[in-house]
Amino acid sequence: MDRSALPDLVCPAGSLPALKAAVDNGADAVYLGYKNDTNARNFAGLNFDPKTMADGVRYAHGKGCEVLMAINTFPQPGRVADWRAAVDGAVDLGVDAIILADVGLLDYARNRYPNQRLHLSVQGSATSYEAINFAHREFGVLRAVLPRVLTLAQVEHVIRNTPVEIEVFGFGSLCVMNEGRCWLSSYATGESPNTVGACSPAKYVKWDKRPATPGKPGQMDTRLNGILIDRFADNEPAGYPTLCKGRFEVEGETYYALEEPTSLNVLEILPEIIRIGVKAIKVEGRQRSPAYVTQVTRTLRAALDAFANESERYHVKPTWQAELAKVSEGNQATLGAYNRPWR
Amino acid sequence: MSLMANQGFTIPKFQLPGFVARIGEKLPQWPHAVALTTALNAAAKLGVLPEDSLMQMEGKTFVVQVYDTGGQAAFTYRGAFFRPLFAVPEAPDLAFRANLSAFLQVATRQEDPDTLFFNRELSVEGDTELGLIVKNMLDAIDLTQIRPQLPKLPFQLPLGHR
Numbered sequence: 001m002d003r004s005a006l007p008d009l010v011c012p013a014g015s016l017p018a019l020k021a022a023v024d025n026g027a028d029a030v031y032l033g034y035k036n037d038t039n040a041r042n043f044a045g046l047n048f049d050p051k052t053m054a055d056g057v058r059y060a061h062g063k064g065c066e067v068l069m070a071i072n073t074f075p076q077p078g079r080v081a082d083w084r085a086a087v088d089g090a091v092d093l094g095v096d097a098i099i100l101a102d103v104g105l106l107d108y109a110r111n112r113y114p115n116q117r118l119h120l121s122v123q124g125s126a127t128s129y130e131a132i133n134f135a136h137r138e139f140g141v142l143r144a145v146l147p148r149v150l151t152l153a154q155v156e157h158v159i160r161n162t163p164v165e166i167e168v169f170g171f172g173s174l175c176v177m178n179e180g181r182c183w184l185s186s187y188a189t190g191e192s193p194n195t196v197g198a199c200s201p202a203k204y205v206k207w208d209k210r211p212a213t214p215g216k217p218g219q220m221d222t223r224l225n226g227i228l229i230d231r232f233a234d235n236e237p238a239g240y241p242t243l244c245k246g247r248f249e250v251e252g253e254t255y256y257a258l259e260e261p262t263s264l265n266v267l268e269i270l271p272e273i274i275r276i277g278v279k280a281i282k283v284e285g286r287q288r289s290p291a292y293v294t295q296v297t298r299t300l301r302a303a304l305d306a307f308a309n310e311s312e313r314y315h316v317k318p319t320w321q322a323e324l325a326k327v328s329e330g331n332q333a334t335l336g337a338y339n340r341p342w343r
Numbered sequence: 344m345s346l347m348a349n350q351g352f353t354i355p356k357f358q359l360p361g362f363v364a365r366i367g368e369k370l371p372q373w374p375h376a377v378a379l380t381t382a383l384n385a386a387a388k389l390g391v392l393p394e395d396s397l398m399q400m401e402g403k404t405f406v407v408q409v410y411d412t413g414g415q416a417a418f419t420y421r422g423a424f425f426r427p428l429f430a431v432p433e434a435p436d437l438a439f440r441a442n443l444s445a446f447l448q449v450a451t452r453q454e455d456p457d458t459l460f461f462n463r464e465l466s467v468e469g470d471t472e473l474g475l476i477v478k479n480m481l482d483a484i485d486l487t488q489i490r491p492q493l494p495k496l497p498f499q500l501p502l503g504h505r
Contacts (some may be wrong), residue, residue: 014479014482015479015482015483016483016485017452017482017483017484017485017486018482020485020487035395043475043479044399044472044473044475044476044479045393045395045396045399045475045476045477045478045479045480045483046475046479049393049395052483201472202471202472202474202475203471203472205471205472206471207466207467207468207471208468209466209468220463220466232463234463235463236463237461237462237463238460238461238463239461241471261461287457288455288457289449289452289455289456289457289478289482290452290482291449291452291453291454291455291458292455292457292458294452295455326458327455327457327458328461329461330461
């Protein structure tokens with residue numbers, strides 16, 4: 001198979017070294033965001049200031065890698081200008097596409113910069129071809145990132161009914177919610193990914209560790225704004241401190257009632273993803289370090305190239321799975337909704 | 344990017360024998376803090392630590408504890424300098440604790456701190472936001488930028504790649 005027919009590998013960059021790691025290890029595109037709440041990975045100390053952003057764009061373009069700018073939170077009352085300024089900045093930088101979620105901002109970008117390529121963010125929460133075609137018709141959106149809630153058959157159904165390119169998640173921490181419609185964390189903190197750009201803002205997160213004492217094993221509590229959301233025994237794999245991945249008491253049983261800490265990994269169904277016509281595969285994890293970006297980009301690049309070379313004989317190599325399992329949340333991976341038997 | 348991973352050298356996960364920590368705990372701890380703050384101040388002087396992150400560290404106390412060497416370093420950041428603390432605070436604003444191999448794997452960008460945290464090999468206690476600031480500040484250091492400015496050493500460190 002011709003390599004140019006492969007889906008693009010879109011990798012996360014939360015810092016300049018992570019961007020370079022993605023570019024050097026075979027990403028076709030990197031996505032990044034400003035150091036503020038205009039993007040959905042607004043974590044303390046993460047992301048790019050204008051100077052590093054320019055350096056990053058120059059580095060990526062110099063090596064033939066596209067740059068996608070995520071401006072995918074929702075403008076807050078009285079501060080619409082901040083989000084518009086982010087769009088203006090992205091255009092000035094010459095990014096290849098801007099990833100937007102809010103219809104007002106899509107409208108602004110479309111009218112102000114009609115030649116700028118626009119993508120619909122996963123936070124835009126378009127799960128049907130009608131929603132995607134609306135974004136295409138009204139705002140000229142050329143690609144949409146699908147929330148991780150559709151089965152593979154549903155993804156194919158969308159692709160067959162839209163002219164818009166479809167991007168899906170291929171690896172990374174799993175979100176079980178319909179992205180862009182999740183308000184779960186606001187119950188604990190009053191803040192949500194759409195408004196402040198983080199599921200569990202770090203200022204509300206507390207890890208309480210109690211060392212083992214004779215006769216009593218050690219444990220670590222995870223609290224979000226004081227609310228206990230999980231408790232781990234020593235050496236038990238942990239996950240991110242989000243409510244959706246907490247353990248709760250439901251009818252007398254305490255367990256992961258919504259979702260276990262786990263990562264999505266599509267290597268097993270990569271041939272199917274390519275066959276149905278997915279245009280780009282996205283790796284989650286702008287909050288992760290350059291080491292993660294190196295490991296995941298390298299592995300997915302190897303898998304995609306193996307498919308291009310071997311097509312029918314493609315098989316998942318144990319070394320790929322081992323490399324990805326190691327960096328997975330909670331040390332486990334899943335195909336998520338893609339292979340869900342029910343609809 | 345990675346300091347060593349591309350040179351075929353990887354740091355395995357290991358744990359030093361128990362006697363090392365038992366001896367290490369009895370040794371003075373301040374040299375660790377002096378060494379660490381010297382290195383951090385050198386990095387700050389090179390301008391590779393983002394100013395906005397440093398500002399948020401002002402007046403905060405930090406402890407880095409290496410379980411299997413029995414060593415720990417306590418320091419603070421005040422008035423544009425990292426300064427060693429000669430008494431380890433009971434409740435520092437932020438504490439990183441791990442075995443030596445985990446710290447080496449993070450320092451050489453061989454492993455991702457989140458991975459080590461998920462695997463319970465790295466413990467982060469205290470102010471979580473401050474922890475993120477420090478983690479992201481260290482992640483953002485572009486080693487290819489500082490390599491030419493490092494002092495010449497009498498032996499070749501496996502720095503850089505390609």
